Amino acid sequence: MAARIVIQDRRTKKKVVYDYEQLKDKGQDEKDIPFDPKLQKKFYEAYVNRRSKKDIRIRVQRKVKCKTLADARKVEKKLIQHATELIAREESKGNTWGAIIDLWEFEAKRDYDEVGVCRNPQTGKVIKLKTVHNSVAMLKEYTKDWLQTPASELTRVHGKAVIRSAEEVYEAYGSVKRLRGVIQSVYNFGIEEGIITGIKKTPVCGVGIDLKEEDTLPEILTAKQVRTLLHEAKKCNHSWFPVWAIALASGMRSSELYALRKDNVLLKEGLIRICESWDREEDEAKSTKAGYWRNAPIAQTLRPMIKRLLESTPGEFLLPRFTEWERGEQAKVLRSFCGQIGIPSIRFHTLRACFATHLLASGVDQATVMRIGGWKTFKTFEVYVRLAGVNEVGATDNMMGGFLDTDESVFEHASKILADDVAA
Numbered sequence: 001m002a003a004r005i006v007i008q009d010r011r012t013k014k015k016v017v018y019d020y021e022q023l024k025d026k027g028q029d030e031k032d033i034p035f036d037p038k039l040q041k042k043f044y045e046a047y048v049n050r051r052s053k054k055d056i057r058i059r060v061q062r063k064v065k066c067k068t069l070a071d072a073r074k075v076e077k078k079l080i081q082h083a084t085e086l087i088a089r090e091e092s093k094g095n096t097w098g099a100i101i102d103l104w105e106f107e108a109k110r111d112y113d114e115v116g117v118c119r120n121p122q123t124g125k126v127i128k129l130k131t132v133h134n135s136v137a138m139l140k141e142y143t144k145d146w147l148q149t150p151a152s153e154l155t156r157v158h159g160k161a162v163i164r165s166a167e168e169v170y171e172a173y174g175s176v177k178r179l180r181g182v183i184q185s186v187y188n189f190g191i192e193e194g195i196i197t198g199i200k201k202t203p204v205c206g207v208g209i210d211l212k213e214e215d216t217l218p219e220i221l222t223a224k225q226v227r228t229l230l231h232e233a234k235k236c237n238h239s240w241f242p243v244w245a246i247a248l249a250s251g252m253r254s255s256e257l258y259a260l261r262k263d264n265v266l267l268k269e270g271l272i273r274i275c276e277s278w279d280r281e282e283d284e285a286k287s288t289k290a291g292y293w294r295n296a297p298i299a300q301t302l303r304p305m306i307k308r309l310l311e312s313t314p315g316e317f318l319l320p321r322f323t324e325w326e327r328g329e330q331a332k333v334l335r336s337f338c339g340q341i342g343i344p345s346i347r348f349h350t351l352r353a354c355f356a357t358h359l360l361a362s363g364v365d366q367a368t369v370m371r372i373g374g375w376k377t378f379k380t381f382e383v384y385v386r387l388a389g390v391n392e393v394g395a396t397d398n399m400m401g402g403f404l405d406t407d408e409s410v411f412e413h414a415s416k417i418l419a420d421d422v423a424a
Contacts, residue, residue, distance in 0.1 A: 335347070
């Protein structure tokens, strides 16, 4: 908002605008502005530009030409009052659900251009740009009937309808739960920011999911199948063999392997320092998913191969930059090769699951495996403990020893009975 002095070139019509308040702050006045009445003309403006704090889409911008600076200052006050009234009138209509989504997206990406980080506006936690886009797309798809409805008018009836519709489409508990969670987060953001008023609960609060939460067995390779994968890949000199071998031996994610620099491979110390992961959208290295660096040991059997890679791979990165990898098709390559050698077709991320499961089964303690693989919480790691069965192996040995003889004892007993029968 300002009273402004405008100097316009008579020939080119180009304007130079001076804000009166800014001039005052600098200790200057109108007379300090360079002006040639033969080549230029001078006039004054009252200008206002206001945006709603509750809904960024509501904006009032006005400009009025005036004869004198004093007139411009008087008109400016009237424009401010008028803009305030217009914004209040628009806000009173109620913010639509679509406006809440747009504002949530705007806040999530507010600092992205400067620091390359998005944050969940409700929790403040760092999230990926892709997550923001996926969340917004999901909401606009599954709550499209809500978009023009004032958010404060959405009820549990609306929430139930969306969840039931999603159940028919997804047919998976986890996917519907994710949708419900995104609605909760965005709606709560609106409540906490004071954009949604008169409401304390979201439309999906307390809405259950009728689908059963299936505890399916995760995709995994047995120890024998892992040996087959590595043996066959090495035998045919498959170009991806080093990538798969290091993934299985370190638990590194695909993005971490792609970003692994030679400088972070400490061959003499027997360690790989994992401190970066590759952001394919931005095409640059960023921090790891967990947000901190960690060490992974280099297995003795892999040292010769890693030494060759250090010496032969061009550039600063340890592993070759395959075209399929650049396009995000690393799983496609692995699945294809698994099919060729007759083992279950797996995703690339399953190599990480194999690392954790078989390392646990070999006797390495859970804390060490979590530290090497970079798992922050036991909740996400627990599935590998279950797969390895380290807490269950041998648990029934003592009990069954009191109930059932060993195979040798049973065989001796059966032989004695058989001999007695023959003698009789």
